[in-house]
Amino acid sequence: MTDPHETSLDPEDWEAFRKRAHDMLDAALDRMQTTRDGPVWRAPDDALKAGFQADLPVKGRGGDAVAGQMTELLPYGVGNTHPRFFGWVHGSGTPSQVIAEMAAVAMNANLGGRDHGAMYVEKQVVDWVRGLFDFPADSSGLIVSGTSVATIIALKAARDRVLDFASRTQGIGAARLVGYTSTQTHACVARAFDVLGLGSDALRKIPITKNYQIDLDALREAIAADRTTGLIPFALIGTAGSVDLGATDDLETLADIAAAEDIWFHVDGAFGATAILSDTVRPRLSGLSRADSLAFDFHKWLHVTYDAGFVLLRSEEAHRRAFSDRPAYLVGAERGLAAGNPWPVEYGPELSRGFRALKIWAQLAEHGTEKLGQMISQNCAQAAYLGDLVTGASDLELLAPVMMNICCFRYTGKGDVAEQNALTDEIVIQLQLQGIAAPSTTTLDGKRAIRVNITNHRTTRADLDLLIREVRRLGAELSGNSGVAKPE
Numbered sequence: 001m002t003d004p005h006e007t008s009l010d011p012e013d014w015e016a017f018r019k020r021a022h023d024m025l026d027a028a029l030d031r032m033q034t035t036r037d038g039p040v041w042r043a044p045d046d047a048l049k050a051g052f053q054a055d056l057p058v059k060g061r062g063g064d065a066v067a068g069q070m071t072e073l074l075p076y077g078v079g080n081t082h083p084r085f086f087g088w089v090h091g092s093g094t095p096s097q098v099i100a101e102m103a104a105v106a107m108n109a110n111l112g113g114r115d116h117g118a119m120y121v122e123k124q125v126v127d128w129v130r131g132l133f134d135f136p137a138d139s140s141g142l143i144v145s146g147t148s149v150a151t152i153i154a155l156k157a158a159r160d161r162v163l164d165f166a167s168r169t170q171g172i173g174a175a176r177l178v179g180y181t182s183t184q185t186h187a188c189v190a191r192a193f194d195v196l197g198l199g200s201d202a203l204r205k206i207p208i209t210k211n212y213q214i215d216l217d218a219l220r221e222a223i224a225a226d227r228t229t230g231l232i233p234f235a236l237i238g239t240a241g242s243v244d245l246g247a248t249d250d251l252e253t254l255a256d257i258a259a260a261e262d263i264w265f266h267v268d269g270a271f272g273a274t275a276i277l278s279d280t281v282r283p284r285l286s287g288l289s290r291a292d293s294l295a296f297d298f299h300k301w302l303h304v305t306y307d308a309g310f311v312l313l314r315s316e317e318a319h320r321r322a323f324s325d326r327p328a329y330l331v332g333a334e335r336g337l338a339a340g341n342p343w344p345v346e347y348g349p350e351l352s353r354g355f356r357a358l359k360i361w362a363q364l365a366e367h368g369t370e371k372l373g374q375m376i377s378q379n380c381a382q383a384a385y386l387g388d389l390v391t392g393a394s395d396l397e398l399l400a401p402v403m404m405n406i407c408c409f410r411y412t413g414k415g416d417v418a419e420q421n422a423l424t425d426e427i428v429i430q431l432q433l434q435g436i437a438a439p440s441t442t443t444l445d446g447k448r449a450i451r452v453n454i455t456n457h458r459t460t461r462a463d464l465d466l467l468i469r470e471v472r473r474l475g476a477e478l479s480g481n482s483g484v485a486k487p488e
Contacts, residue, residue: 011063020067025098031074032081032095035458039435041079048076079438083458084467087440089243089271089300092456097305100362104355111143112351113330113343122344122357128364129312132276134289140316142347143308143356147270148188150295150311153348155179155192155235157293157313157322158264162234165321172197178226179235180204182214182249184242186268212247212403214238214254223261235264240285241272244442244451246383246404248272251287258292267291271300271455272404277373280380281404301376301455304363308356311348320346379405379454386452386464395472399449408442408449411475421448427474436470437463 011017051069080090109118126141144150160167163175177198181189183205190200204226206219223233236258238249251267258265267273267288273296275281276288288294294312298304313319324346326332332341345351364372387402390409399408413423424441428450431437442451450471 017063020063024067024071027071027074028098029095032093032098035081036083038075039079040082040084040438041432042076042435043433044076048072080456081458082438083456083460084437084463085456086452086454086467087438089453089455091297091300091303091306092458093305094303094363094367094457096366097303097359097363100359101305104358107355107358109355111353111355111357112345113332113340114337115340116337118355118357119340119344121355121361125357125360125364129310132369133273133294133312135312135314138316139312139314140319140347141310141312142344143310143353143360144348144350145307146299146309147186147268147295147297148191148309149348150309151188151192151266151268152195153311153319153323154266154293154295154313155189155264156196157315157318158235158266159196159198160322161264161315161318162232168322176202176231177234178202178204178231179237180206180219180222180233180263181237181268182206182208182239182242184208184212184214184244184247185237185239186243186270188270189237189268208247212242212245212400214249216250216253216257219257223257223263233261233263235266236261237266237268238287238291239272240267240269240288241275241404243270244406244444245400245408246272246402246406246453248284248404251285251290253287255287255290264292265290266293266295269294269296271297274298274301274372275376275380275404277369278376278380279373280377298360298363301379302363302372303375303457304360308360323347323349375457376405379456379459382459382461382464383407383452383454385461386454386468389464389468393468393472395475396468399444399447405454407452407454408444409452410447410449411471411479413475413479417446423475423478424448424450426478427471430474430478431467431470437467439467 078090079085081092107118109116111118111122122143125143129141130137130139142153144153159177162177163172179193179202181203190203193203194200204222206222207215209215226233236254238251238254240248240251255265269288273288273294276285292314296310298308298310299306320342330345331338333339344353383402383405386407387398390396390398390407395412397410397412399410410420410424411427413420425448428439428441431439439450439452442449
């Protein structure tokens with residue numbers, strides 16, 4: 001019996017909905033196909049902002065109006081799909097990811113657990129990652145939003161292990177745990193110490209050498225000093241591809257130190273770990289397979305759409321013991337929908353988990369590790385080429401060696417360091433505002449740098465030639481402009 005008062009959120013006219021969906025698909029693909037055209041980044045205009053400052057709708061506006069507003073949004077991204085987006089470490093995505101996302105949305109799968117098709121896609125990805133980093137067959141992994149969450153998961157397992165997992169119910173009590181990393185490590189590590197109740201002061205930030213690697217002698221001294229005062233060293237965090245410069249620690253020696261000291265060895269490989277696919281970079285990542293845990297992102301150098309991170313742990317037992325909690329409403333079964341044990345919810349804090357695995361699987365399956373590795377090697381070669389352009393220009397200064405895919409330099413204008421730093425800031429802002437390119441900035445030895453990160457399969461050397469021309473043009477113009485903002 002059908003109740004005339006019952007309804008749903010499905011389209012009343014499926015054919016009209018199909019047309020709207022196809023129109024949006026065409027608009028999205030048009031945007032991706034022409035991503036090189038137009039500015040790298042454009043500031044959202046007042047009309048766009050106003051459109052997203054409306055009152056909460058009581059009566060819906062209808063699908064056509066909403067689709068129209070979404071289409072208007074397409075040109076106002078952060079710019080990372082453009083070949084001259086060089087800021088921070090953003091992956092550039094691929095058009096075929098649209099297809100994977102459509103399939104995932106249609107399934108609307110929750111990957112917290114149970115036995116259904118999507119679960120086997122994630123299991124496949126986990127198995128591929130084990131093989132990629134030469135981890136044992138009984139290691140465990142979990143797809144997460146990104147390296148920040150992955151780091152929390154890994155360090156929670158490390159924390160709980162050293163406290164014999166009593167911390168899950170009793171907290172850390174009077175235990176005084178400390179960990180170690182370099183001053184180059186991403187801020188998400190200190191944030192994880194905060195979130196885990198250890199306090200960011202419990203993370204010892206060890207100085208770096210002239211090669212931008214963690215100082216091994218200073219590390220050994222810090223561990224010995226902490227043990228002498230009754231503190232408990234529990235985690236050592238190495239870096240594979242620092243955010244500022246792309247530097248990689250001596251992971252083999254760090255693994256040796258961690259083993260000798262019985263300390264959990266974690267590697268922050270947010271973008272650098274995936275360079276294991278590159279024939280040219282792989283030798284520098286020796287020791288990565290010895291880590292107790294590894295955090296990295298698919299949405300950076302492997303160009304999976306946001307968001308898609310991963311945490312890999314050598315000890316499945318420690319991983320599961322740190323998170324597993326199966327109340328009555330999540331009890332498993334040998335058969336039926338509640339089968340498929342253990343569930344992903346036993347390896348992380350989330351029960352509600354989207355189908356990120358499909359877009360990761362699709363990217364690896366379509367392109368293969370060989371082609372993806374070639375793109376990584378290509379970006380590293382492009383960064384080296386940019387470094388050569390900088391050193392060949394009398395008005396530019398290379399501020400650090402090009403170690404992987406990041407080049408840091410500046411235009412050498414007039415004035416003291418503070419004035420030159422202000423000039424660098426303004427050059428970068430003008431590059432962005434004029435839609436030419438979108439690098440970011442960092443500070444090295446007190447000098448502000450134009451930081452060019454290349455994690456983009458669309459970038460060409462011609463883009464780098466253009467960047468250098470425009471930096472030199474802007475530098476010359478701004479150096480002679482008394483209106484350039486000077487530091488307070």
